[in-house]
Amino acid sequence: MPQIFPRRANSLVSAMLWGGLVGGVALVIVAITLGSSAHTTGVNSTPEQPVPFSHGHHVGGLGIDCRYCHTSVEQSDFAGLPPTSTCMTCHSQLWTSAAMLAPVRQSLQHDKPIAWVRVHDLPDFTYFSHRAHVNNGVGCESCHGRVDRMPITTQQKPLTMQWCLACHRHPEPYLRPENRITALGYDPAGDGIPGHELREHYGIRKDNLTECVTCHR
Amino acid sequence: MSGRPVRRGMGGLLILLVSACDQGPMTNQPKYETFEPAPRWPHNQSARVPVAGTVARGEAIDPRVPETLPMPLTRELLERGQALFNIYCSPCHGRDGAGAGMIVQRGFPAPPTLHSDRLRQASLRHFYDVISHGYGVMYAYADRVARSDRWAIAAYIEALQLSQYARVDDLTAEQRARLEGGSSGQAGEGAQQ
Known part of the structure; x- marks a missing residue:
């Protein structure tokens, strides 16, 4: 054969x-x-902005609270980007002829918004609500990092599903009391309030935090 | 030879190819996220400016402003006012209301102290109006601070004013014991009657 x-x-x-x-x-x-x-x-991505706005100067140096500009963070899914008039609240008097701020003055003069470049952008198939997080013990810093040390805003966290789920599965070590939500450099573990107590305080139910529909709807 | 395994192999390959596809269309769906640009709309903006006279959801339709606090004065209201005062007012007015906040230290024209006789006589409505419309070089905060929150801040300003003129007699026995015990007290912090 x-x-x-x-x-x-x-x-x-x-x-x-x-x-x-x-x-x-x-x-x-x-x-x-x-x-x-x-x-x-996108970790460490630092997009160029129309005005080199420094969170480091405004938050770290001057101590302005996040909510002074991001006013809707407690009421809305979106934290809110300040209108030009918010910038001009101070800059109508301070640094009024700085070249760096020319786009801000032009924006006010022509009633044309400044086109900031988005730094933290989740995919469109994920639903994210700022309101749901900051009213339930998650601080700004947990997702945005130490903005008080950023000369130009940078993405510090990976924002991947795995990263989100780490906290959704075990939120306790990340929770803060209400008056420390916008604090930067805060250490939830070192604060002395046990995470499980905060979880009970906010009424966080872990069983539905990892449902698909919690983030994908 | 049978074509079956070949077809199965092709199927498997197709699954691999599809899973390797660019996920762009899913990541960036044809819908506007908040503030996403919208070409050919004014300023390329998808976000629209509300027409004049728009009333926010949950806000009172009646444009008339009450003469004084329209809600009960509670500890929660004062605490809300304190939080908001520290966010929106303290950069210039300082946390104590004396007018030496950080922005003033950097050259912004100093506001008058909130503890002058004139402002101690002022009504809550006066503070509400100043927050709503601005005053001198101070911009209006109507777009940033909701109406009920403006009342909360006004009420807190009054508590703040009171705190600067608090007398030992005003304290409860317990607070007084703490004060005289020398422990670094929070006597002025709550500033409630």
Whole structure:
């Protein structure tokens, strides 16, 4: 009976099987590494803004509360971006001829909003509410990092599903009392209020925090 | 030879290819997120400016402003007022209301102290109006502070004024014991009667 396959087919099949296995594992490793890399998640991305606004100066240096500008954070899903008149509340008197602030003055003069570039952008298939977080013990810093040390606003956290779920599964170590929500450099663990007490205080139910529909609706 | 395994293999390959697809259309769906640009609308803005006279949801339709506090004076109201005063007013007026806040220290014209005779005589409605419409170089805060919150701030200002003229006799026995015990007290902090 004539042989269909030549003798070298044996080693070829073996090479293909092993190659496929090793290649598959390598592909998974590469995919995971790429998926969680700063390039994909946007960590450290610092988009150029029309005005080089420094949270470091306004928050860290002057001690202005986040809510002075982001006024709707407690009532709305969106934290709110200040209208130009908020900037001009102080800058109608201070740094009135600074070249850096020319776009702000022009915005007021022509009634044309400043087109800030978004730094923290979740995919459209995720639903996120600021109101739901800041009224339930999650501080600004948990997602936005130390803005009081940022000369230009940078994304510090990966904002991946895995990252969100870490807190949704175990919120206790991240919770703060009501009067420390906008505090920066606050250490929930070092504050002395046990996380489970805060969770009970806010009435947070862990069972529905990891439902799909909590974030995808 | 049967075509079945080949077809199955093709199917598997297709699944792999689809899962490798760019997720762009899902990530950026054809809908406007808050403040997302909308080409060809005025200023390329999807967010619209409400027409004049728009009443926010939950706000009173009656434009007339009550002469004095329209809600009961409670500890919660004062605490809300304190939080808001510290957010919106303290940058210039200072947390104590004396008018030496951080922005003033950086060169902003100093506001008058809230503890002058004139302002101690002023009505709550006066503070409500100043918050709503601004005063001198102070901008209006009507777009930032809701009406009920303006009343809360006005009530807190009165408590703040009272705190600067508090007498030992005004304290409860317990507070007085704490004061005289020398523990670094929070006597002035709540400033309630």
